[in-house]
Amino acid sequence: IILVHGFRGQREIPRFGGVAFARQLIGAGYSVLSFDLRNHGDSDASPDGELVIADLPRDLSGALDWVAAKQPDLPIGVIGLSLGGDVVIRTAAHDSRIAAIVTVDGAFEPVAASFNFMVRERGIPAPLARQLVWSMQYVHRIWPDESALDIGKRLDGRKLLLIHNEA
Numbered sequence: 001i002i003l004v005h006g007f008r009g010q011r012e013i014p015r016f017g018g019v020a021f022a023r024q025l026i027g028a029g030y031s032v033l034s035f036d037l038r039n040h041g042d043s044d045a046s047p048d049g050e051l052v053i054a055d056l057p058r059d060l061s062g063a064l065d066w067v068a069a070k071q072p073d074l075p076i077g078v079i080g081l082s083l084g085g086d087v088v089i090r091t092a093a094h095d096s097r098i099a100a101i102v103t104v105d106g107a108f109e110p111v112a113a114s115f116n117f118m119v120r121e122r123g124i125p126a127p128l129a130r131q132l133v134w135s136m137q138y139v140h141r142i143w144p145d146e147s148a149l150d151i152g153k154r155l156d157g158r159k160l161l162l163i164h165n166e167a
Contacts, residue, residue: 001025001030001031001032001033001076001077001078001079002032002033002034002035002060002063002064002067002076002077002078002079003016003021003022003032003033003034003078003079003080003081003084004035004037004060004078004079004080004081004084004085004087004088005034005036005037005040005041005081005082005083005084006080006081006082006083006084006085006105006107007082007083007107008040009040009041009081009082009083009084010036010040010041010042011034011035011036011041011042012034012041013034013081015081016079016081016104022034030077031071031074033063033066033067035059035063037056037059037060037084037087038051038055038056038059039051043059053083053086053087053110054090056083056087056090057087057090057091057094059087060078060087060088060091061091061095064076064091064095064097064098068097075099075100076097076098076099076100077098077099077100077101077102077159078091078092078098078100078101078102079102079103079104080101080102080103080104080106081103081104081105082104082105082106082107083107083110084103084106085103085104085105085106085107085162086106086107086110088101088103088106089101089103089106089151089152089155090151092155092158093151093152093154093155096156098158099158099159100158100159100160100161101155101158101159101160101161102160102161102163103161103162103163104163104164105163105164105165106162106164109147109149111133111137114133114136115129115130115133118132118133
């Protein structure tokens with residue numbers, strides 16, 4: 001099982017229960033890999049220092065390559081938290097090595113989630129938040145053009161469990 005953390009997270013994933021959660025999985029007979037996405041935790045920053053969400057599936061693909069090199073016949077399940085859920089769905093849509101997918105509070109619509117965060121959590125007036133989100137989307141190209149929910153339709157019947165809290 002590969003664990004993928006959320007935005008501003010790191011491989012220890014305290015929200016999952018961290019190392020204790022990984023130990024539970026190991027105790028149940030699973031092998032576990034957790035890693036830091038680029039620009040997170042101990043991973044290197046992108047060459048330009050920018051966090052581009054569309055680039056993050058390459059990090060998970062690298063983890064899949066590592067597991068496949070060690071155990072080529074091992075079925076691989078992936079668990080993604082928040083932004084990690086988005087990364088998992090995007091990666092699974094083009095990488096059939098992922099046999100099972102679990103997302104917890106997946107950030108499948110990052111544009112809407114960012115707008116809501118700015119308005120509700122930061123108190124930014126909605127008109128300004130719209131402009132900030134527009135800039136993040138079209139000027140800085142932070143998010144991919146296609147939503148993870150639309151991409152998820154191409155998972156070819158693989159096992160998928162979506163767990164989500166109240167918004």
